Amino acid sequence: MAAAGIAIIGGGPCGLTLARLLECKGIDYIVYERDESENSNRAGGSLDIHAGTGQHALREAGLLDGFKKYARYDDTAVTIADKQGKRLLQMGQNRDAPEIDRKDLRQILLDAIPKDKIKWGHTLLNAKIGEDKRPMLEFTNGVVLSKFKLVVGADGAWSKVRPMITPAIPQYSGKIFLESKVGHENPLYETTVSRVGPGMFLATGVGKSIVTQRQGDGTYRNYFGIQVEENFFRNGVLKLDVEATRRLLLSDFYADWAEEYQDLIRHATDLRVWSLYTLSTEDMNWKSVPGLTLVGDAAHLTIPNGEGVNLAMTDALKLASKIAEHGIEDVNRAVQEYENDMFPRGIATIAEGRRMEKVMFDEDPQAFFQALSDAAAQ
Ligand SMILES: Cc1cc2nc3c(=O)[nH]c(=O)nc-3n(C[C@H](O)[C@H](O)[C@H](O)COP(=O)(O)OP(=O)(O)OC[C@H]3O[C@@H](n4cnc5c(N)ncnc54)[C@H](O)[C@@H]3O)c2cc1C
Incomplete structure:
Protein backbone atom coordinates (compact mmCIF):
# COMPACT_ATOMS: atom_id res chain seq x y z
CA MET A 1 0.00 0.00 0.00
CA ALA A 71 -14.00 31.69 21.48
CA ARG A 72 -15.91 32.47 24.66
CA TYR A 73 -14.18 35.36 26.39
CA ASP A 74 -16.92 35.69 29.04
CA ASP A 75 -16.24 32.12 30.21
CA THR A 76 -12.77 32.87 31.61
CA ALA A 77 -14.12 33.87 35.04
CA VAL A 78 -13.52 31.46 37.93
CA THR A 79 -15.37 31.55 41.26
CA ILE A 80 -13.72 29.74 44.16
CA ALA A 81 -15.73 28.51 47.12
CA ASP A 82 -15.25 26.24 50.09
CA LYS A 83 -17.21 23.09 50.84
CA GLN A 84 -19.71 24.99 52.97
CA GLY A 85 -20.56 27.07 49.89
CA LYS A 86 -18.85 30.25 51.07
CA ARG A 87 -17.66 32.27 48.04
CA LEU A 88 -14.00 33.13 48.61
CA LEU A 89 -12.58 34.54 45.43
CA GLN A 90 -13.49 35.60 41.88
CA MET A 91 -10.73 35.75 39.30
CA GLY A 92 -9.84 35.27 35.65
CA GLN A 93 -12.18 37.88 34.13
CA ASN A 94 -10.71 39.36 30.92
CA ARG A 95 -7.91 36.77 30.73
CA ASP A 96 -6.76 36.28 27.15
CA ALA A 97 -7.50 32.58 27.44
CA PRO A 98 -10.99 32.15 25.96
CA GLU A 99 -12.82 28.85 26.18
CA GLN A 171 1.60 6.36 36.52
CA TYR A 172 -1.75 6.59 38.29
CA SER A 173 -1.95 9.62 40.57
CA GLY A 174 -4.54 8.17 42.96
CA LYS A 175 -7.04 10.79 41.82
CA ILE A 176 -9.96 10.83 39.44
CA PHE A 177 -12.59 13.18 38.13
CA LEU A 178 -16.10 11.84 37.76
CA GLU A 179 -17.78 13.89 35.05
CA SER A 180 -21.51 14.51 34.72
CA LYS A 181 -23.51 16.82 32.45
CA VAL A 182 -26.24 19.27 33.41
CA GLY A 183 -28.29 19.63 30.22
CA HIS A 184 -31.14 22.07 29.57
CA GLU A 185 -33.63 19.34 30.54
CA ASN A 186 -32.01 18.67 33.93
CA PRO A 187 -34.22 19.90 36.82
CA LEU A 188 -31.10 21.53 38.26
CA TYR A 189 -30.34 23.50 35.10
CA GLU A 190 -31.89 26.87 36.06
CA THR A 191 -30.37 26.69 39.54
CA THR A 192 -26.97 26.00 37.98
CA VAL A 193 -27.29 28.97 35.64
CA SER A 194 -27.95 31.34 38.54
CA ARG A 195 -25.39 29.67 40.81
CA VAL A 196 -22.50 29.52 38.31
CA GLY A 197 -23.39 31.82 35.40
CA PRO A 198 -20.55 32.07 32.87
CA GLY A 199 -17.15 30.44 33.41
CA MET A 200 -16.23 28.01 36.12
CA PHE A 201 -17.21 27.40 39.74
CA LEU A 202 -14.62 25.54 41.75
CA ALA A 203 -15.28 24.21 45.24
CA THR A 204 -12.48 22.59 47.17
CA GLY A 205 -11.93 21.19 50.59
CA VAL A 206 -10.12 18.43 52.42
CA GLY A 207 -8.76 16.27 49.64
CA LYS A 208 -11.73 16.67 47.29
CA SER A 209 -13.06 19.17 44.79
CA ILE A 210 -16.04 19.89 42.56
CA VAL A 211 -15.71 21.90 39.35
CA THR A 212 -18.76 23.14 37.43
CA GLN A 213 -18.06 24.64 34.01
CA ARG A 214 -20.29 26.22 31.37
CA GLN A 215 -20.05 24.77 27.84
CA GLY A 216 -20.53 26.42 24.45
CA ASP A 217 -24.21 25.41 24.20
CA GLY A 218 -25.02 26.87 27.63
CA THR A 219 -25.12 23.49 29.38
CA TYR A 220 -22.78 22.64 32.25
CA ARG A 221 -20.36 19.88 33.20
CA ASN A 222 -19.50 18.89 36.74
CA TYR A 223 -16.22 17.24 37.68
CA PHE A 224 -16.13 15.52 41.09
CA GLY A 225 -12.46 15.22 42.08
CA ILE A 226 -11.79 12.45 44.60
CA GLN A 227 -9.05 10.04 45.67
CA VAL A 228 -9.57 6.32 45.10
CA GLU A 229 -7.49 3.30 44.23
CA GLU A 230 -6.83 2.55 40.57
CA ASN A 231 -9.90 1.31 38.63
CA PHE A 232 -12.08 1.61 41.75
CA PHE A 233 -15.04 2.99 39.79
CA ARG A 234 -14.35 1.37 36.44
CA ASN A 235 -14.40 -2.10 37.87
CA GLY A 236 -16.73 -1.46 40.72
CA VAL A 237 -19.80 0.44 41.61
CA LEU A 238 -20.10 2.70 38.54
CA LYS A 239 -19.96 -0.30 36.27
CA LEU A 240 -22.94 -1.62 38.19
CA ASP A 241 -25.08 1.49 38.26
CA VAL A 242 -25.15 5.28 38.42
CA GLU A 243 -27.64 5.34 41.30
CA ALA A 244 -25.29 3.29 43.50
CA THR A 245 -22.41 5.61 42.60
CA ARG A 246 -24.49 8.66 43.56
CA ARG A 247 -25.30 7.07 46.92
CA LEU A 248 -21.63 6.28 47.51
CA LEU A 249 -20.52 9.80 46.61
CA LEU A 250 -23.08 11.27 49.01
CA SER A 251 -22.31 8.93 51.90
CA ASP A 252 -18.54 8.41 51.63
CA PHE A 253 -17.14 11.46 49.88
CA TYR A 254 -19.37 14.54 50.10
CA ALA A 255 -21.47 13.86 53.22
CA ASP A 256 -20.31 17.05 54.94
CA TRP A 257 -20.52 19.29 51.86
CA ALA A 258 -23.25 21.96 51.46
CA GLU A 259 -26.64 21.05 49.99
CA GLU A 260 -25.92 22.96 46.75
CA TYR A 261 -23.09 20.51 46.01
CA GLN A 262 -24.97 17.43 47.11
CA ASP A 263 -27.77 18.43 44.72
CA LEU A 264 -25.27 18.20 41.85
CA ILE A 265 -24.72 14.56 42.79
CA ARG A 266 -28.42 13.80 43.28
CA HIS A 267 -29.17 15.10 39.76
CA ALA A 268 -26.22 13.45 38.00
CA THR A 269 -27.76 11.20 35.37
CA ASP A 270 -24.54 10.15 33.67
CA LEU A 271 -21.12 9.67 35.21
CA ARG A 272 -17.88 9.22 33.31
CA VAL A 273 -14.52 8.44 34.91
CA TRP A 274 -11.37 10.44 34.08
CA SER A 275 -8.53 8.70 35.92
CA LEU A 276 -5.58 11.04 36.27
CA TYR A 277 -2.26 9.60 35.08
CA THR A 278 1.05 11.34 34.56
C1 LIG B 1 -10.66 15.74 32.82
C2 LIG B 1 -9.67 16.49 31.96
C3 LIG B 1 -9.79 17.86 31.82
C4 LIG B 1 -8.85 18.58 31.06
N1 LIG B 1 -8.99 19.93 30.95
C5 LIG B 1 -8.09 20.64 30.26
C6 LIG B 1 -8.19 22.06 30.14
O1 LIG B 1 -9.13 22.68 30.69
N2 LIG B 1 -7.25 22.72 29.43
C7 LIG B 1 -6.21 22.06 28.82
O2 LIG B 1 -5.35 22.70 28.20
N3 LIG B 1 -6.10 20.73 28.88
C8 LIG B 1 -7.00 20.00 29.59
N4 LIG B 1 -6.87 18.64 29.67
C9 LIG B 1 -5.75 18.00 28.96
C10 LIG B 1 -6.00 17.98 27.47
O3 LIG B 1 -7.22 17.32 27.22
C11 LIG B 1 -4.86 17.26 26.75
O4 LIG B 1 -3.61 17.77 27.18
C12 LIG B 1 -4.96 17.45 25.22
O5 LIG B 1 -6.19 16.96 24.76
C13 LIG B 1 -3.81 16.75 24.52
O6 LIG B 1 -4.04 16.73 23.13
P1 LIG B 1 -3.47 15.54 22.22
O7 LIG B 1 -3.93 15.83 20.84
O8 LIG B 1 -2.02 15.38 22.50
O9 LIG B 1 -4.15 14.22 22.79
P2 LIG B 1 -5.73 13.78 22.78
O10 LIG B 1 -6.60 14.97 22.95
O11 LIG B 1 -5.83 12.69 23.79
O12 LIG B 1 -5.95 13.22 21.33
C14 LIG B 1 -5.44 11.97 20.95
C15 LIG B 1 -6.15 11.52 19.67
O13 LIG B 1 -5.59 10.28 19.26
C16 LIG B 1 -6.61 9.34 19.02
N5 LIG B 1 -6.05 8.02 19.33
C17 LIG B 1 -5.78 7.51 20.55
N6 LIG B 1 -5.25 6.28 20.46
C18 LIG B 1 -5.18 6.00 19.13
C19 LIG B 1 -4.72 4.89 18.39
N7 LIG B 1 -4.23 3.79 19.02
N8 LIG B 1 -4.78 4.92 17.04
C20 LIG B 1 -5.28 6.02 16.40
N9 LIG B 1 -5.74 7.11 17.05
C21 LIG B 1 -5.68 7.11 18.41
C22 LIG B 1 -7.75 9.75 19.92
O14 LIG B 1 -9.01 9.27 19.45
C23 LIG B 1 -7.65 11.28 19.86
O15 LIG B 1 -8.36 11.81 18.77
C24 LIG B 1 -7.79 17.91 30.42
C25 LIG B 1 -7.67 16.52 30.53
C26 LIG B 1 -8.59 15.82 31.31
C27 LIG B 1 -8.43 14.32 31.47
Missing part, protein backbone atom coordinates in the same frame (compact mmCIF):
# COMPACT_ATOMS: atom_id res chain seq x y z
CA ALA A 2 1.42 3.43 -0.93
CA ALA A 3 2.38 5.63 1.98
CA ALA A 4 2.88 9.34 2.57
CA GLY A 5 5.95 11.10 3.91
CA ILE A 6 4.66 11.65 7.45
CA ALA A 7 2.14 9.51 9.35
CA ILE A 8 0.40 11.31 12.19
CA ILE A 9 -1.21 8.86 14.61
CA GLY A 10 -4.16 10.56 16.31
CA GLY A 11 -6.47 13.36 15.18
CA GLY A 12 -6.77 15.19 18.49
CA PRO A 13 -5.95 18.88 18.87
CA CYS A 14 -2.23 18.17 18.55
CA GLY A 15 -2.31 15.82 15.55
CA LEU A 16 -4.75 18.01 13.60
CA THR A 17 -2.80 21.21 14.34
CA LEU A 18 0.31 19.48 13.04
CA ALA A 19 -1.60 18.30 9.96
CA ARG A 20 -2.87 21.80 9.22
CA LEU A 21 0.61 23.32 9.64
CA LEU A 22 2.15 20.71 7.31
CA GLU A 23 -0.65 21.36 4.85
CA CYS A 24 0.22 25.09 4.91
CA LYS A 25 3.89 24.28 4.30
CA GLY A 26 3.17 21.83 1.46
CA ILE A 27 4.67 18.82 3.31
CA ASP A 28 3.13 15.41 2.64
CA TYR A 29 1.28 13.74 5.56
CA ILE A 30 -1.67 11.50 6.48
CA VAL A 31 -3.56 11.41 9.80
CA TYR A 32 -4.73 8.03 11.16
CA GLU A 33 -7.50 8.43 13.75
CA ARG A 34 -9.32 5.73 15.72
CA ASP A 35 -12.71 7.53 15.70
CA GLU A 36 -14.99 6.09 13.04
CA SER A 37 -15.83 9.49 11.52
CA GLU A 38 -15.66 13.18 12.17
CA ASN A 39 -19.16 12.93 13.64
CA SER A 40 -18.13 10.39 16.28
CA ASN A 41 -19.32 11.41 19.69
CA ARG A 42 -16.33 13.16 21.26
CA ALA A 43 -15.63 13.07 24.95
CA GLY A 44 -14.18 16.03 26.76
CA GLY A 45 -15.42 19.47 27.60
CA SER A 46 -14.26 23.03 27.29
CA LEU A 47 -10.61 24.07 26.83
CA ASP A 48 -9.01 27.45 27.48
CA ILE A 49 -6.70 28.48 24.66
CA HIS A 50 -3.86 30.71 25.81
CA ALA A 51 -2.52 33.73 23.90
CA GLY A 52 1.19 32.81 23.74
CA THR A 53 0.77 29.10 22.99
CA GLY A 54 -2.52 27.67 21.67
CA GLN A 55 -3.64 30.90 20.01
CA HIS A 56 -0.15 31.44 18.61
CA ALA A 57 -0.26 28.01 16.94
CA LEU A 58 -3.71 28.78 15.51
CA ARG A 59 -2.47 32.12 14.18
CA GLU A 60 0.47 30.40 12.44
CA ALA A 61 -2.01 27.90 11.00
CA GLY A 62 -4.12 30.77 9.63
CA LEU A 63 -7.04 29.80 11.85
CA LEU A 64 -7.13 32.46 14.56
CA ASP A 65 -10.06 34.36 13.02
CA GLY A 66 -12.03 31.11 12.71
CA PHE A 67 -11.23 30.32 16.33
CA LYS A 68 -12.44 33.74 17.48
CA LYS A 69 -15.92 33.00 16.10
CA TYR A 70 -16.25 30.27 18.72
CA ILE A 100 -13.81 26.66 23.24
CA ASP A 101 -15.52 23.28 23.21
CA ARG A 102 -13.21 20.47 22.19
CA LYS A 103 -15.57 19.44 19.36
CA ASP A 104 -15.56 23.01 17.93
CA LEU A 105 -11.76 23.20 18.02
CA ARG A 106 -11.62 19.87 16.23
CA GLN A 107 -14.09 21.05 13.58
CA ILE A 108 -12.09 24.24 12.86
CA LEU A 109 -8.99 22.11 12.30
CA LEU A 110 -10.79 19.45 10.27
CA ASP A 111 -12.31 22.09 7.97
CA ALA A 112 -8.77 23.29 7.21
CA ILE A 113 -7.48 19.88 6.02
CA PRO A 114 -8.45 18.07 2.81
CA LYS A 115 -10.85 15.23 3.64
CA ASP A 116 -8.62 12.59 2.04
CA LYS A 117 -5.76 13.48 4.40
CA ILE A 118 -7.45 11.84 7.38
CA LYS A 119 -8.17 8.12 7.63
CA TRP A 120 -10.97 7.50 10.09
CA GLY A 121 -11.47 4.16 11.81
CA HIS A 122 -7.71 3.49 11.97
CA THR A 123 -6.76 2.45 15.51
CA LEU A 124 -3.04 1.77 15.77
CA LEU A 125 -2.56 -1.66 17.36
CA ASN A 126 1.19 -1.61 17.48
CA ALA A 127 4.22 -0.22 15.76
CA LYS A 128 7.57 -1.89 15.18
CA ILE A 129 10.70 -1.39 13.10
CA GLY A 130 10.43 -3.31 9.83
CA GLU A 131 13.18 -5.05 7.84
CA ASP A 132 13.79 -1.81 5.93
CA LYS A 133 14.60 -0.19 9.32
CA ARG A 134 11.54 2.01 9.00
CA PRO A 135 8.51 2.01 11.34
CA MET A 136 5.79 -0.48 10.41
CA LEU A 137 2.27 0.33 11.57
CA GLU A 138 -0.37 -2.31 12.24
CA PHE A 139 -3.97 -1.14 12.68
CA THR A 140 -6.84 -3.03 14.29
CA ASN A 141 -8.77 -3.00 10.98
CA GLY A 142 -6.04 -5.19 9.45
CA VAL A 143 -4.27 -2.42 7.54
CA VAL A 144 -0.45 -2.59 7.73
CA LEU A 145 1.61 0.37 6.53
CA SER A 146 5.29 1.22 6.31
CA LYS A 147 7.78 3.32 4.33
CA PHE A 148 7.04 6.56 6.17
CA LYS A 149 9.90 8.99 6.58
CA LEU A 150 8.44 9.94 9.95
CA VAL A 151 5.76 8.55 12.27
CA VAL A 152 4.44 11.07 14.80
CA GLY A 153 2.67 9.74 17.88
CA ALA A 154 -0.11 12.26 18.59
CA ASP A 155 -2.26 9.52 20.08
CA GLY A 156 -2.61 10.86 23.59
CA ALA A 157 -2.14 9.37 27.06
CA TRP A 158 -1.92 5.70 26.02
CA SER A 159 0.15 6.22 22.89
CA LYS A 160 0.96 3.07 20.93
CA VAL A 161 3.93 4.86 19.35
CA ARG A 162 5.54 5.73 22.70
CA PRO A 163 6.85 2.20 23.49
CA MET A 164 9.01 2.35 20.34
CA ILE A 165 10.76 5.41 21.68
CA THR A 166 10.87 5.17 25.46
CA PRO A 167 9.99 2.66 28.21
CA ALA A 168 8.10 5.45 30.04
CA ILE A 169 4.66 4.37 31.33
CA PRO A 170 2.06 6.75 32.77
CA LEU A 279 4.49 10.71 33.14
CA SER A 280 7.41 11.74 35.33
CA THR A 281 9.93 14.49 34.76
CA GLU A 282 12.66 11.80 34.50
CA ASP A 283 10.85 10.39 31.46
CA MET A 284 11.64 13.54 29.46
CA ASN A 285 15.07 12.52 28.15
CA TRP A 286 14.85 9.75 25.59
CA LYS A 287 17.46 9.24 22.89
CA SER A 288 16.02 10.28 19.55
CA VAL A 289 14.88 7.33 17.42
CA PRO A 290 15.17 7.81 13.63
CA GLY A 291 11.78 8.04 11.93
CA LEU A 292 9.75 8.43 15.12
CA THR A 293 8.67 11.10 17.56
CA LEU A 294 5.95 12.07 20.07
CA VAL A 295 3.88 15.22 20.53
CA GLY A 296 1.25 16.43 23.00
CA ASP A 297 0.00 14.08 25.72
CA ALA A 298 1.83 11.17 24.08
CA ALA A 299 5.09 13.00 24.85
CA HIS A 300 4.39 14.65 28.20
CA LEU A 301 1.13 13.48 29.76
CA THR A 302 0.48 15.36 32.99
CA ILE A 303 -2.25 15.96 35.56
CA PRO A 304 -4.64 18.53 34.01
CA ASN A 305 -3.20 21.97 34.79
CA GLY A 306 -4.86 24.14 32.14
CA GLU A 307 -1.84 23.88 29.82
CA GLY A 308 -2.25 20.46 28.17
CA VAL A 309 -3.91 21.40 24.92
CA ASN A 310 -1.87 24.60 24.66
CA LEU A 311 1.41 22.74 24.94
CA ALA A 312 0.16 20.06 22.56
CA MET A 313 -0.51 22.71 19.91
CA THR A 314 2.87 24.32 20.64
CA ASP A 315 4.58 20.96 20.01
CA ALA A 316 2.78 20.77 16.67
CA LEU A 317 3.99 24.24 15.72
CA LYS A 318 7.58 23.60 16.79
CA LEU A 319 7.80 20.24 15.02
CA ALA A 320 6.23 21.55 11.78
CA SER A 321 8.64 24.51 11.80
CA LYS A 322 11.67 22.26 12.26
CA ILE A 323 10.54 19.93 9.46
CA ALA A 324 10.05 22.92 7.15
CA GLU A 325 13.47 24.29 8.13
CA HIS A 326 15.42 21.07 7.47
CA GLY A 327 13.20 19.51 4.82
CA ILE A 328 11.70 16.01 4.80
CA GLU A 329 15.03 14.52 3.64
CA ASP A 330 16.68 15.65 6.87
CA VAL A 331 13.68 14.86 9.05
CA ASN A 332 15.69 13.09 11.76
CA ARG A 333 17.66 16.25 12.44
CA ALA A 334 14.38 18.17 12.63
CA VAL A 335 13.07 15.63 15.15
CA GLN A 336 16.21 15.80 17.30
CA GLU A 337 16.06 19.58 17.49
CA TYR A 338 12.32 19.51 18.18
CA GLU A 339 12.76 16.98 21.01
CA ASN A 340 15.63 18.89 22.63
CA ASP A 341 13.44 21.97 22.64
CA MET A 342 10.37 20.03 23.87
CA PHE A 343 11.93 18.23 26.87
CA PRO A 344 12.20 21.34 29.11
CA ARG A 345 8.56 22.20 28.30
CA GLY A 346 7.58 18.63 29.15
CA ILE A 347 9.47 18.72 32.45
CA ALA A 348 7.91 22.06 33.39
CA THR A 349 4.34 20.98 32.63
CA ILE A 350 4.67 17.62 34.42
CA ALA A 351 6.08 19.41 37.49
CA GLU A 352 3.30 22.00 37.34
CA GLY A 353 0.67 19.24 37.03
CA ARG A 354 2.09 17.57 40.15
CA ARG A 355 1.99 20.89 42.00
CA MET A 356 -1.63 21.55 40.96
CA GLU A 357 -2.61 18.01 41.96
CA LYS A 358 -1.11 18.51 45.39
CA VAL A 359 -2.82 21.83 46.12
CA MET A 360 -6.13 20.90 44.48
CA PHE A 361 -6.50 17.80 46.62
CA ASP A 362 -4.78 19.25 49.69
CA GLU A 363 -6.25 18.79 53.14
CA ASP A 364 -5.92 22.56 53.48
CA PRO A 365 -7.92 24.39 50.75
CA GLN A 366 -5.97 27.56 51.52
CA ALA A 367 -3.01 26.19 49.52
CA PHE A 368 -5.21 25.96 46.44
CA PHE A 369 -6.62 29.48 46.83
CA GLN A 370 -3.07 30.78 47.15
CA ALA A 371 -1.91 28.91 44.03
CA LEU A 372 -4.82 30.31 42.02
CA SER A 373 -4.31 33.84 43.34
CA ASP A 374 -0.61 33.62 42.41
CA ALA A 375 -1.52 32.38 38.91
CA ALA A 376 -4.07 35.19 38.48
CA ALA A 377 -1.50 37.80 39.53
CA GLN A 378 1.01 36.70 36.83
